Amino acid sequence: MSVSADTVAIVVHAGASKPRPVTSEFIDAIQSVTVRQLDDGTSTFQLVLDADQPERDASDFPIISGATVATGNRLKIAVELGSSQRGLIDGVIVHHELNYDSSSGMFGFSVIGEDLSFYMRQEEKAAEWPGRSSAQIAREIIGNYAQYGLDTKVVTPSNDVTPTAEQWVRQQTATDLSFVRALGRQFGYVFATRAGKTIDSQSVGYWGPPPRDGTPLPTLAVEMGSSTNVISLDFAYDAAAAEAFAGGSRVDANTFASSAVQSASTFSLAQFATSGSLSSPLLRKRRFVQPNLSGTLAGAYADALAQTSARSALRARAVVDGTVYGTAVTPSSVVDVRGAGKTFDGFYYVERVDHTLTRGAYTQTIVMTREGVGSTT
Numbered sequence: 001m002s003v004s005a006d007t008v009a010i011v012v013h014a015g016a017s018k019p020r021p022v023t024s025e026f027i028d029a030i031q032s033v034t035v036r037q038l039d040d041g042t043s044t045f046q047l048v049l050d051a052d053q054p055e056r057d058a059s060d061f062p063i064i065s066g067a068t069v070a071t072g073n074r075l076k077i078a079v080e081l082g083s084s085q086r087g088l089i090d091g092v093i094v095h096h097e098l099n100y101d102s103s104s105g106m107f108g109f110s111v112i113g114e115d116l117s118f119y120m121r122q123e124e125k126a127a128e129w130p131g132r133s134s135a136q137i138a139r140e141i142i143g144n145y146a147q148y149g150l151d152t153k154v155v156t157p158s159n160d161v162t163p164t165a166e167q168w169v170r171q172q173t174a175t176d177l178s179f180v181r182a183l184g185r186q187f188g189y190v191f192a193t194r195a196g197k198t199i200d201s202q203s204v205g206y207w208g209p210p211p212r213d214g215t216p217l218p219t220l221a222v223e224m225g226s227s228t229n230v231i232s233l234d235f236a237y238d239a240a241a242a243e244a245f246a247g248g249s250r251v252d253a254n255t256f257a258s259s260a261v262q263s264a265s266t267f268s269l270a271q272f273a274t275s276g277s278l279s280s281p282l283l284r285k286r287r288f289v290q291p292n293l294s295g296t297l298a299g300a301y302a303d304a305l306a307q308t309s310a311r312s313a314l315r316a317r318a319v320v321d322g323t324v325y326g327t328a329v330t331p332s333s334v335v336d337v338r339g340a341g342k343t344f345d346g347f348y349y350v351e352r353v354d355h356t357l358t359r360g361a362y363t364q365t366i367v368m369t370r371e372g373v374g375s376t377t
Contacts, residue, residue, distance in 0.1 A: 006307035008323050008362040011078040011085065012047075013201050014093075016067065021072045028061055031108060033244050033357040035077060035088045039331035039350065040190035043115040045077060047088045051107035053099065061098075061109065069093055069111045074148075078199040079328050079357060080245060085196035088355055090149070090203040091115040114149050116191060116193045116203055118256075119176035129170040134164040134183045141176045142205040150193060154320040155208030157187040163258075167294075186297060188304035192331070206332075210311065212270040212349050214334050218327050220340035220366075221320055231319040231338070231363075235344045237373055240284060242277035245302045248288025250295065261288040261298050263306040272347040274374030277313035278306060312369040313345035316348055322355075322362030329353050329366050336377065337368075348376025 006194075010033055012021035012026070031048045039268070069075070071093050078087045086216040095112035117124050120141075129137050135156040163169070172179045184207055191207045205353040221227045246265035267276050288302060316337065322328065329335065333350040348368035356363045 006082055006323075007080070008360070009078060009080040009355070010357055012071055013076040013199055016073050019076045019090075026063070026068060029243050031358070033077060033355070035354045035355040037088065037157045037194075037331045037355070038190055038192060039352070040118070042117050043089055043192065045075070045091055045110040045113055047075075047077075049109045049111065051109040060298050061107065061111055062308065064098070068139070069096075071096060076195070078195075079322070079355065079362065081296045081322060081326060081328060081362075083220060084327075085198045086330070087198055087201060088328070088330075089115055090193070090195045091256045099146065102130075109136070116145065116148050116197075116205075117177055119148055120180070121143055121175040123174050125179075126170055127172040129172065131162065131164045132170070133160045134186070137170065137181055138161070138180050138207045138331075141180050142207065144176070145205065148330065150338065151202050153206045153208065155188070155189075157300065159187070159296050161294060161296050163294070172209075174357075183207075185300045185308075186304055188307040194330070194332070206322050209260060209269060211332050212272070212347055214332070214335060216334045216336045216347060217350075218325065219336045219338050220320065220325075223336075224339045228339070229320060229323060229325045232317075233319075233340065234317045235340065236316075238279060239280045239313070240282040240343050241313035242280060242306065243284035243286055243308075244278065244306040245288045246285035248286075250288065250298045259295065261302050263302045265306075267305070268307060268309060269311065272349070272370040272376055273314065273372030273377055274286060275374035276310060278310045278374070286376045300315070304313065310338055310371045311349070313372055314344075315368050316344070316368045318366045318368065322364050328355070329364055335366070335368055342375055343373045344375075346370070346377050 012022045012090050014022055029049045031050055034046045037043045049063050051063055056221040062243050073093045075093050076090045078085050090112045093111055093113040097110040099108045103173055189208055191211055192203050193203050196202050220230050222233050249258045249260050253364040331350050335348050348370050351369050352367040364368050
């Protein structure tokens with residue numbers, strides 16, 4: 001079970017190049033912090049500041065005219081629960097908003113930004129990648145952003161292919177971000193930049209399968225007396241979510257021989273459900289329509305379609321008080337749910353977390369998924 005935290009605090013570092021701790025006056029001006037973390041995609045943040053603190057002069061608001069939150073600056077946010085710290089986002093400030101509320105007579109200044117993948121979508125490129133596998137390309141591209149403090153973690157697919165120049169040469173006509181994500185989709189992979197464990201840790205660019213085999217976080221408990229730590233919990237199961245290739249073929253580029261392509265009917269990742277949507281009688285079936293893919297990649301693409309569609313068939317949304325739960329949940333974690341009955345209890349993969357912090361309060365909205373119903377625990 002979870003262990004509650006006595007206190008919650010916000011930690012912020014900001015700066016033009018290397019983020020540094022902000023002043024206590026800046027922390028005092030924070031009205032709210034919202035961070036949306038995704039397991040596959042771009043995470044975002046928004047700080048709402050009291051623009052009248054400290055008192056402004058006749059020319060401008062100090063919090064706006066100062067250099068701390070200028071657009072283009074780096075910004076890092078962490079949350080402290082008791083003595084434990086967890087990094088929430090490492091990103092770039094890209095947007096400002098100034099709002100006036102006549103009821104309070106106060107100005108609010110919003111600082112909005114994205115995670116470090118922002119730098120990867122700044123330039124569309126035309127490039128060739130001869131003699132490299134998908135994993136090699138992903139590792140090289142992500143490594144080019146180490147200057148922003150981004151480490152690289154790439155998991156090589158078992159069915160990856162390294163083509164010779166005579167077979168084919170991969171072409172990039174997109175931003176690095178779009179291209180890396182496209183390379184991963186053919187294996188059912190995710191890509192995201194993730195904040196380090198603490199405010200001083202480096203972020204990681206992760207390219208690989210959804211890591212569903214991690215140590216579970218503290219249990220989310222409902223209807224369990226004093227152990228209940230959830231404000232609300234909702235479930236939705238789509239028995240027709242999964243789809244698979246059940247026909248079609250590819251043509252070998254050298255021999256011109258035709259071979260059938262079928263999707264795997266079993267869930268290859270860590271299984272969290274006893275009754276998965278890939279075995280549902282409502283499974284949707286498609287025909288394979290990419291005949292020019294190589295044999296190995298054709299099989300990988302077919303399996304990726306089934307895996308990706310099935311793994312979110314059951315979705316759960318939990319709202320928790322962070323100080324009661326005692327842990328900052330992050331995407332790609334595994335969470336155990338208890339008290340909702342054998343159909344919906346069990347392990348879930350965390351797909352998204354919205355962290356909302358105001359003075360003395362911390363709420364987490366957690367979106368969790370798995371491939372079907374029935375607990376394996």
